[in-house]
Amino acid sequence: MKLLDSTDSGNNSSIERTQYPYVTGTSVIGIKYKDGILMAADMGASYGSTLRYKSVERVKPVGKHSLIGASGEISDFQEILRSLDELILYDNMWDDGNSLGPKEVHNYLTRMMYNRRNKFDPLWNSLVLGGVKNGQKYLGMVSMIGVHFEDNHVATGFGNHLARPILRDEWHENLTFEDGVKLLEKCMRVLLYRDRSAVNKLQIAKITEEGVTVSQPYSLKTFWNFNAFQNPTAGAEGSW
Amino acid sequence: MFRNQYDTDVTTWSPAGRLFQVEYAMEAVKQGSAAIGLRSKSHVVLACVNKANSELSSHQKKIFKADDHIGVAIAGLTADGRVLSRYMRSECINYSYSYESPLPVGRLVVQLADKAQVCTQRSWKRPYGVGLLVAGLDESGAHLYYNCPSGNYFEYQAFAIGSRSQAAKTYLERRFENFMGSSRDDLLKDALFAIRETLQGEKLTSSICTVAVVGVGEAFHILDQGTVQALIEAFEIAGEEATASEPTAADQPASEPGAAADQGAPAGHDAAPMDI
Numbered sequence: 266m267k268l269l270d271s272t273d274s275g276n277n278s279s280i281e282r283t284q285y286p287y288v289t290g291t292s293v294i295g296i297k298y299k300d301g302i303l304m305a306a307d308m309g310a311s312y313g314s315t316l317r318y319k320s321v322e323r324v325k326p327v328g329k330h331s332l333i334g335a336s337g338e339i340s341d342f343q344e345i346l347r348s349l350d351e352l353i354l355y356d357n358m359w360d361d362g363n364s365l366g367p368k369e370v371h372n373y374l375t376r377m378m379y380n381r382r383n384k385f386d387p388l389w390n391s392l393v394l395g396g397v398k399n400g401q402k403y404l405g406m407v408s409m410i411g412v413h414f415e416d417n418h419v420a421t422g423f424g425n426h427l428a429r430p431i432l433r434d435e436w437h438e439n440l441t442f443e444d445g446v447k448l449l450e451k452c453m454r455v456l457l458y459r460d461r462s463a464v465n466k467l468q469i470a471k472i473t474e475e476g477v478t479v480s481q482p483y484s485l486k487t488f489w490n491f492n493a494f495q496n497p498t499a500g501a502e503g504s505w
Numbered sequence: 506m507f508r509n510q511y512d513t514d515v516t517t518w519s520p521a522g523r524l525f526q527v528e529y530a531m532e533a534v535k536q537g538s539a540a541i542g543l544r545s546k547s548h549v550v551l552a553c554v555n556k557a558n559s560e561l562s563s564h565q566k567k568i569f570k571a572d573d574h575i576g577v578a579i580a581g582l583t584a585d586g587r588v589l590s591r592y593m594r595s596e597c598i599n600y601s602y603s604y605e606s607p608l609p610v611g612r613l614v615v616q617l618a619d620k621a622q623v624c625t626q627r628s629w630k631r632p633y634g635v636g637l638l639v640a641g642l643d644e645s646g647a648h649l650y651y652n653c654p655s656g657n658y659f660e661y662q663a664f665a666i667g668s669r670s671q672a673a674k675t676y677l678e679r680r681f682e683n684f685m686g687s688s689r690d691d692l693l694k695d696a697l698f699a700i701r702e703t704l705q706g707e708k709l710t711s712s713i714c715t716v717a718v719v720g721v722g723e724a725f726h727i728l729d730q731g732t733v734q735a736l737i738e739a740f741e742i743a744g745e746e747a748t749a750s751e752p753t754a755a756d757q758p759a760s761e762p763g764a765a766a767d768q769g770a771p772a773g774h775d776a777a778p779m780d781i
Binding site (some may be wrong): 359361362363365366368369371372373376399 | 602603604605606609611612615643644645
């Protein structure tokens with residue numbers, strides 16, 4: 266978030282830059298499956314340690330061929346969406362049968378993030394970009410400093426530590442839609458138990474050659490009746 | 506065309522609704538040495554006649570690579586052509602940088618056309634005096650476009666520009682229906698034959714022509730002299746006697762939209778060439 270920057274006329278000494286994020290979303294997970302890409306993210310946005318907003322859509326379609334998921338500063342994500350909207354608009358205005366695919370959008374985002382990083386004024390997000398064009402599946406990630414890569418499964422934030430190990434073991438080529446969703450839910454459940462900024466309300470989005478579908482928000486079933494939680498103070502009377 | 510009181514600057518319309526300066530620019534294209542292009546589903550071939558001013562000098566470069574998937578052949582003011590090729594290269598590389606993808610040919614062509622149009626509507630500018638045959642490959646297939654100093658552009662199956670291009674066009678008109686399915690070698694053969702048509706009896710050798718190809722799995726590149734000479738000999742194209750012995754078919758301008766434009770505006774003709 267910028268209050269003033271070097272383009273502000275006259276006052277060069279109070280250039281401010283994004284120092285820390287305020288309203289943040291947590292992990293996004295994306296995987297390739299048989300027909301395209303599946304992406305999952307919860308609908309929470311935290312204000313520091315407060316789970317402030319619980320209906321934030323962090324996965325959005327971009328043009329005809331792509332999906333973007335973001336973690337990090339929500340206002341920066343909204344700014345990115347606005348830029349992408351403009352990009353897609355100009356692309357459509359050519360009206361010539363060509364369209365920007367996921368690879369092009371990913372690269373555009375990389376350039377945007379890296380350029381901001383070079384000005385020491387980053388867009389405080391980790392982005393997952395997935396899509397299908399002409400039968401080619403594409404899944405990539407861009408971080409707030411412009412690090413970018415493609416893979417069969419990607420995750421942001423805590424997802425990198427909790428979800429990717431599961432995906433490394435259990436992801437395989439040609440997952441069906443049902444298996445893909447089960448796999449994502451397994452990862453999201455672990456995140457829900459272990460990431461304190463996760464909320465139990467998520468959306469899973471799918472993109473195939475035919476188009477984008479974003480599911481309605483729903484919750485995962487959790488189980489808290491583990492023995493260790495039954496009588497937590499059994500071994501230490503008086504504590505809580 | 507004759508001089509008249511409406512032809513001094515490009516921002517003056519004639520009473521008949523013509524911009525004479527633009528038409529004069531198109532005349533400059535007709536004075537340049539011939540360039541032809543043809544395309545199939547998977548390949549596009551550009552070829553041009555390269556005549557040096559004198560035996561002492563080198564040939565003028567008329568074919569430019571803009572990117573791995575786009576090339577251009579020019580006819581007319583070569584200096585203008587060089588500047589526009591530099592613009593094309595710049596646009597291609599900027600797009601690749603931002604999107605990690607090749608610039609769709611159709612978009613480059615529109616950008617070129619818009620650039621040309623600007624010069625037809627500013628009193629302190631003049632139209633570019635060069636016609637461009639843009640050959641390129643993108644997701645939607647192989648394309649050949651012609652960009653005109655007027656700012657118009659058209660897509661073609663095959664086209665020829667420059668001096669004595671009508672002879673090449675006549676040859677191409679007879680055969681263009683087969684081009685879509687042609688192999689790369691057939692396209693090259695037809696290109697060389699078409700070039701020979703413009704030479705009006707002179708012997709075709711690789712020292713007076715340049716050929717370039719772009720295709721699926723084949724980046725745009727200019728064939729070296731040795732390869733071209735080998736092709737000429739393989740196809741037995743050299744032909745010293747006047748090849749005008751081949752019956753010239755009647756002009757079919759309808760099959761190549763805008764082909765008539767290039768030959769339009771003989772003295773006193775009413776329709777302005779760029780009005781298609």
